[in-house]
Amino acid sequence: MWKAAFVAYHLLVLGQRLWAQDDVAAINPQDCSLDCIRQGGPGCDYCRITRADVKRALGFNSIQAFGSCIPWPCFELLGEKDPEICQHYVQAPNDVKVEFVHEPNPKSDTIVVSWKPSFYGIAFLRGFQVSLQALGGSSVACQLFLFHRNLSLPASHAQRVYKSDPFPNLSLGSQYAVTVMALPVPEEWERFYHSEIFSTRSCAEKNGLEQCKKDWYPTHIEVQQEGAAVTVTFNLAPPNLGIRSYFSLCYTNGMKTYTDIVPDSSTNQTHHSYQLSDLQEGTNYTCEIAANEVDAVRKTFTVQVMSVHKGGASPLSVTPSLALMLPLGLAMVVFIVVSLAALGKRKPNLQMKKLFMNPENISCTSDPSLPLSALCEVQHHQESGTQEEAVVLQRNGLTPPRLLICYSSYDGPAHVKAVMQLGAFIQQHMATQVCLDLWDSLSVAGEGNMAWHCRQIRESDFILVICSRGLSHRPEPPEPEGDDEDEEADGGLDFGSNAFSSDAAVKLIGEEVGRAKASGQDLSKYMAAIFEYSEESDIPVELRLVSHYRLTSDLVLLFSHLHGVALHRPGSYLKINHISEEGFTKLPAGAALQWAIYEAGMEMRAKSHCTVEGGD
Template sequence: MWLTVLLLVIVVQTGSQRQARSENLIETRAEIETLFTTEDCVWFPCYETQSCEHAVGIPENIRKREGNSSHCSGLQAVTIEWNPSPYGIEFVQGFRVDLVSLSGPSSVSECRQLVLRDGVRLEPQLIIGSTFCLGSDTLYGAVVYGFPVPPGREHHAQQIQFRTNSSYSNGRRANPSTWTPSRLSFTQDGHDVTVSFTAAADTDNINSYHVYHGRCPPGEPAPLSWQHTHMPHDGAGTVQVRLGSLEPGFNYSVVLLSDQEGAERREVTYFVKSEQTGEGQQLTLTLLLVLFALISTVVTVTASHLINNRKQNGKRGEAGFGDDSVSEPFTTQRVSNPRVFLLYPDTASPTLLNVVLHFATFLQAHCACQVVLDMWEELARGLEGRADWIVRQLAEAHFIVVMCWPGGGCPPGPGWGGFFSLGVSLVAEQLLQARISSSGLSRFIVTCFGQCREADVPGVLDLATKYKLMEALPRFFSHLHSLELLGPGLALHVDGISEETYPATPSGFALYEALRLAGEDGSMESATL
């Protein structure tokens, strides 16, 4: 009897504790309206103000919960819930929820922004949620950000995916099966891929199958969009789905599941191979032979002209920087289209910024370079974060070119800007590492325009190779392409790659005009072209 009374007391206490926890949870959700205001979504690329220097943790425990659909007019209410990260929680200004339909009959792209009210402090155990009215039988993806978005954290946010219930399947099956696609195989035919898997048994009460596929962008684990294929269950032992017009050289994510509510899904990744026919290989070989013959003819015809000009080109070089400004011999590994990362003082005058733009265009349009310029990648720099973007460019670039000009355009003059300062500091650090390892110094180049002196170049870049442009344009070009200007019995000649001939090209003439205007307004102290 005493044992029975003791068990009753324990059950009553446990029930009271569960009820108390439930009440606290409901109260916490009810407090959301008093903690936040809902506004239109505005992206917060944060890399300028002091408050942005604080890292804000990615929201945790992101999940989907069925909501109250009474106010959704025939749609299903789904609440996206999360907990604020304790990391940097005191600097959180709010949250942004992006929700988009990935496949299915409904097309949705919504964004909710919850802005923290003044004077409110968050706690890690707080459950925050935002409710959406969604269509049925549709696959959705949701991402939650905390803002201001700290540099380098934007691409770390994880997407959760979920499927809303089918409008006809609620309560249809009392005993849903646990069937999962098995014996999965892929067969590629050109740009088409056939996916095969073992069909479900008739006793599983499955009427159809859903196959989703999408191309994964480089460096991304999941596709940005999905394509949907619906296959009925016909009782055959194997199901085959043909995915057409896939792009070779990319990973494709493939998701398979049945039409049952809460069905088990299977996701795999397949790499689409490039298949070249015999006729295509023969055509490629013919083109290579023709190209080789053309290059040989050009070299033979122009050899005498190149030899006559080699002394003039040989004397032009790193004027004003001494004879030892080439810090390392050119690398023997030649790159057909080298990737060049341009750094310049970000507080330069409009005329000098015009020089930067036309110089980048000239390198890309006429000098066969892949140029990376921050003015061309404002969105990527904002999304990725200033520091992470620069670090990635320094790692991926074949050459890093720092642009300088007279009159304080480089430190310690007034042109020392925040973005440029960070870039030069990182370059200086890598220069020191390259010096210690005795390799890689040739990646770093300093170019100086106009009446430039050594005092106009940052002292931390002394180890870099220096060129005065446009006088040393032939040497600069040969450096970027790892080519020697002179060799036994021949000399390098490329049209439009000299101080006298570069204005004859369209992009070179635009650069010529930009340099002339900069010289006229005194930005380059009467630069000599």
């Protein structure tokens, strides 16, 4: 009897484990028709909706960039006969994760998004909408998944993991924002979606360093000095990368020495040696070596050029000199040791310190895997030496400031691109959360342009207005010309059009600044900035009341404003790596920002030239 009970107990435990595993198993989308979803038939539990399904149901194509996604999908596709099923609140999904899957193309990545539904309102859940957008760009991809109309999930199913279809052809080394939205989406409800920012793998992470031309750099460097000659030996790139030339740059005390390197592959295909010339004796140099390619990764090494004494006395005269100098040298060593000990007791704090965030300094991080990163060093100069304090990020409990960027799109797509690149640089390297309408097009479309900007103005810690010539221009709305508007909409989103501009929001910000100034309120929330191709006169009169900067030369001042950091204190100054005017271009995002500003400047000058000729 007890044996039968024992066996039954083990079978029950095994059944519970199998049931639990089945309950949390990942659920993948399936193909099913809209008729099956609307009628609530079996086999339509979790269905992908295609662009063709939307066209058959609604009679028109959705915007190409949005795939099968449309505004208010529950009302449009399921609420025709029974609108009440699309009027309940459903909480946003949680535990959103991004998983990299196999992608044979070495130049791109493919991801699959997974998430869990919230148990708040899960009985009324009708599906999910997943969108993916590149930060600093305009590419958008979107997928729509629906349950059939009669499905009602219990709260226990909140532990189930739902997956999207693959998102292919993502650029390597790029940042993306993925948003998972729970359906239905009723009006006046803000907690229906969850967003995550992630980075695709670099070429080296996916394919290995030896397969990536842009990411490759020398890993073995050896420096030798014989007399006045300094010889550097480094490993060459694999032949399959097609790198034929290299360069070396050494600098110290404001002086730079550039060396072109063209190895002879017929002599040695693995290593090459070259000589550094025009180096001063007794000087320490910081050198960089890299492939002679655009945005190539640079390998840093140091060179200590020893002093070379030419000529000298004979060995017979050296020995007596050493015998006479040895006692004097020992006495000097003892004196120096005693002096250093006394100095150490008087000033024991001359050492490296790590500080955490307080009202007088900003906490930053240099971790390249985090989207919000910066490294700050405060260097104190004293009479007897140099003291450095490295300010390190204490990430627990630290909330980065929220910055809204507004601009005018009338100056053309090149200006808009420069704004997007600026937002991407601030997001990645200035420890700031950036809000930009081009990065949140789904919310802008759902809330409306002005409603979205009004909410962001209220919720943001700072507002930065990028001023340009277009702020003073108010074009007339274009008149429709036949069916061209529909054809353009079907071809994709026009991210440079007035539909996505924030011109009206800039006027609203100007009025807010005027009211705040009249009532004596703090104006530090508002800032104005111009790019190098704009003029001070492009800043509206009301915005001249607030702090304004010229970018990119004032990036450090902008960082100081955002984080409340004093750039100068008695006996010290703030140094921010990779944000200085000469250092930010070493970062890929900084180089992209500089190039975008250059292209926008060329376009603005060409437009001004055409305007002058037209006037003549």
